Amino acid sequence: MKITDIECYPVWGGSRNYFFVVVDTDEGIWGIGEAGLTGRELAVQGVIEHFKTFLVGQDPFRIEYLWQMMSRGGFFPAQNIATSAIAAIDIALWDIKGKALNVPVYELLGGLCRDKVVCYPHIQRPSIEELVENARKHVAEGWKFVRWGLSEFGNILEPSIAIPQAVREFAALRKALGDSVELCFDIHTRLDPADSIRLCRAVEEFNPFFMEDPIRAESMQSLRLVRQHVHSPIAVGEQFASKWEFRQVIEEELMDFCRVDLGICGGLTEAKKIAGWCETHYIKLATHNPLGPVSTAACLHLNLSSPLVGVQEQPRKPGTSLMDVVTVQVPWENGYLLPPTRPGLGIDFDRDAARKHPFQIAELPQLRRLDGSITNW
Known part of the structure; x- marks a missing residue:
């Protein structure tokens, strides 16, 4: 089994975006993952585009090996934008493995x-x-x-x-x-x-x-x-x-x-x-x-x-x-x-439906103290 494609689905959910990732294989088995880092979805998508260049053609069962490749292969240590991209792909790989072996991921x-x-x-x-x-x-x-x-x-x-x-x-x-x-x-x-x-x-x-x-x-x-x-x-x-x-x-x-x-x-x-x-x-x-x-x-x-x-x-x-x-x-x-x-994560994902909810730019709220200074949301 080989990875043939990785596709991002940033989906507008009515009040916020959700960021899903599908990993496809040459055997027709695909996996679904999701990234966090709400409000920075396009940055995560950019990292995934970089990852695709070396992940396509790889064996999706080698989850730890691919994780190390994504985390350490770019020289600069992976931090939250990159690790969010890794997360979505990693979850999808576990989904693929569960489906291929006909068992739940747990x-x-x-x-x-x-x-x-x-x-x-x-x-x-x-x-x-x-x-x-x-x-x-x-x-x-x-x-x-x-x-x-x-x-x-x-x-x-x-x-x-x-x-x-x-x-x-x-x-x-x-x-x-x-x-x-x-x-x-x-x-x-x-x-x-x-x-x-x-x-x-x-x-x-x-x-x-x-x-x-x-x-x-x-x-x-x-x-x-x-x-x-x-x-x-x-x-x-x-x-x-x-x-x-x-x-x-x-x-x-x-x-x-x-x-x-x-x-x-x-x-x-x-x-x-x-x-x-x-x-x-x-x-x-x-x-x-x-x-x-x-x-x-x-x-x-x-x-x-x-x-x-x-x-x-x-x-x-x-x-x-x-x-x-x-x-x-x-x-x-x-x-x-x-x-x-x-088997796998136990859920199902409709790609066509996801495309009907296109991404919308949405920033998280910003809060101030009474004196006008910035504080965490």
């Missing part, structure tokens, strides 16, 4: 470690009343977790306003939902260490499942300071592009949950290594998955085959978006994702 990764994977939805709303109502709606549907994040007001994110608001939201949700529903909160790299510590300590009484991305990702040295002062579990890693960037937070045990993004960190091949490393430090996976149905499937196969899993991000139920493009999606039931039984 069987290739060691088989089932669990029967199902618990997941959390996004419940963000502009007011506390709407937030609580939306949380109750999701819990009634069967979700066991809810997740929301630090509030901005228009394009303003000011800690002195956002932190007290977050504390009020925690209090209202815990009162409305009781202790049986897990609360995940995303600071989204928007606070500096001192403000993040202040918020984390203020909400400890509400027993969050984790506090996500308490500081910016550029230097995890400062996470040591946060760790010393915070008792709630910490989740980080969604912006990391490789195992090398995870090294410090794993070895120094600066996180409790690993937010590895399969669409950015180099796909299943790299994520499986990161998961194994996390296991040696009792760090559970909490896969970052704000993307589309292909990423959902890839994360599910990793989580099904990994021994330590906390939760999978799942913004919405599978089968409720992009159904014309990804016509078969992974099963969901009562707050859990279930193992697919079809």
Whole structure:
């Protein structure tokens, strides 16, 4: 079997783009992958065009070899644009291998470690009343977790306003939902260490499942300071592009949950290594998955085959978006994702439908402090 083509499908989903990649072979078996790095899809597509020059003609079963070729073959170390391109191709190669061998991808990764994977939805709303109502709606549907994040007001994110608001939201949700529903909160790299510590300590009484991305990702040295002062579990890693960037937070045990993004960190091949490393430090996976149905499937196969899993991000139920493009999606039931039984990733992709949703330039929001200075979105 040989790779014959690699085709990119940047798809407009109504409010954002999704970036899918199809790898074709001379035996008619093809695989589907998805890249992250939302807002920089054209850059990822450019890298894939470079990769095509040496991947066409290669054996798609040599997944690790091809991963090394893409990661190290250009001399300059692959960072998040290149690793996002690698991720999409890598996931597609695993899909090809599963289809060719007529087994789900999780069987290739060691088989089932669990029967199902618990997941959390996004419940963000502009007011506390709407937030609580939306949380109750999701819990009634069967979700066991809810997740929301630090509030901005228009394009303003000011800690002195956002932190007290977050504390009020925690209090209202815990009162409305009781202790049986897990609360995940995303600071989204928007606070500096001192403000993040202040918020984390203020909400400890509400027993969050984790506090996500308490500081910016550029230097995890400062996470040591946060760790010393915070008792709630910490989740980080969604912006990391490789195992090398995870090294410090794993070895120094600066996180409790690993937010590895399969669409950015180099796909299943790299994520499986990161998961194994996390296991040696009792760090559970909490896969970052704000993307589309292909990423959902890839994360599910990793989580099904990994021994330590906390939760999978799942913004919405599978089968409720992009159904014309990804016509078969992974099963969901009562707050859990279930193992697919079809070979490969267990999903199906309609190329013609994807072409009917052409890419649109869409920048992510930009936030300011009250004084007009830039802050992280």
